[in-house]
Amino acid sequence: MSRDDPPLVDLQCEAHTYPDGTVGMHDVEFSIYPNEVVALIGGNGAGKSTLLEHLNATLVPDDGELLVDGTPITEDNKAHARKEVGFVFQDADTQLVAPTVLDDVLFGLQNYGVPGDEARARAREALATVDASHLEDRIPHYLSGGEKRLVGLAGVLVLEPSVVVLDEPLAGLDPERSRLVADRIAQIHEEGISVVLSTHDLEFAAEVADRVCVMVDGNVAGSGTPREVFYDGALLAKANLHPPAPVRVAREAGLDARAQPVTEADLVALLERPNPASIPADGS
Template identity: 75%
Template sequence: MTDVTDDSVNGTDPLVALRCKSHTYPDGTVGMHDVEFAVHADEVVALVGGNGSGKSTLLEHLNATLTPDKGELRVTGERIIDENKRHARQEVGFVFQDADTQIVAPTVLDDVMFGLHNYGVPADEAEKRAHEALATMDASHLEDRIPHYLSGGEKRLVGLAGVLVLEPSVIVLDEPFAGLDPERSRLVAKRIRHIHTEGVSVVLSTHDLDIAAEIADRICVMADGNIIGNGSPQEIFYDEDLLNEANIHPPSAVRIARDAGLDIESQPVTEAELVAFLGQQSATTDGVGLAHFDGDTND
């Protein structure tokens, strides 16, 4: 597995590097301890784990919404302290699980422009960038709508546009698929993939491991406020001991492969990968059968 404490990938420094020896909430609850986590350019990272494992706490440290009791956060190489938290907020955009907490304006277009106004962007440029961000989300048709009346999936797209418009290096999403039906989950996942193709790194937490397997380059497993596993989807989702320790189940494709007793070196983690493997196996089997049949006719 990848060493989660390794700050450099291919000789490049991380966009975000968090070292948190501890974070304790005011009521005494320990949210996180001994965590070292980095986000690099051009990657999608999924945090997975049970409820209370520390996923949301970790995410909120990445843009200094929360700060370590002991440790430090660096964003694009700059150490974040009270005086420069603005830098973290500009470089690391955050989309909260409850989309309503980020709705502040009477129309969708106004809402997407809100952050730009706060940073002093001229009105004409702010409107132009807001139009572009909504178009990227395939949400231009929502511009004049009242945000509070949107569906859950539509609110997530608007929230993503409101963050994307600020042109961050990293976008962080806390449970972006929570409460969405399968079709809207796929829509949001598609938009996340599109954001990544535009050169923005993405970090998300999710209980939907099927989607995590489809869109993530790297999986981090959390339990009891710490990262207990870090690696590719194949490395993580075929590690039974690790998944048992985190009390989570692998994606559907992995469960089917195991239940069927398939000997799969390629380790498919998505439905498409499993179907491709079965298709190859079927073609190989048919080929062997035909060879035997041809041999019999020549006897």
């Protein structure tokens, strides 16, 4: 991740109000930079999904602007935003539209006029990327929740976006499927694609994110590295959130606050040191 590069996506949203008058978001400034993973956390109704849906112009601000690769997005060029910013919805069924998995992954390419043989090769490559090649002849709606999430992710990756957005990617998945999806997210990040996701699983956020943004009442109340956010008790309290288990364990065990473990691996490494109560933040 480098803040020296210009943002891939830059959203300025003074307000977004739904037709029923509900204020979904206000006074939000949110950017995505190359090669980073950003996690949005917050309670139900905090505005996480609303913010995510603005990133590829699924929703547009009542007052504000979306820039993708420096290009202002208007009604005339929303396709640019949707190609560069791929969106995987929480309800995978909303984006599974074709009779087979392979046809579904092909769908976006066909909309962009990619020739048949090339489209089929790219679709198979995208399925292989998420370890779902064995599903290509299956009927999408008969897949498990985790399989649907992977197929939705393949359907986004096939368009070669610079950013992938996932709304609650682990929602409703058992631990095995959650780990599979989490591994695929880590893999696409390693391949140079920036990732933005919302989650209620703070242990997952601590494990995968370079930056964590806390949303409260339709606004970003604070952001920072996982350590900065998960050791900010006042910020978490404002969002009615509890820190991840390793943070709570470290505090209850009276470990040196400077070490600040945020993941299970951090905590184990700290406890394996000869005198964990005196380990400084840099682990030296």
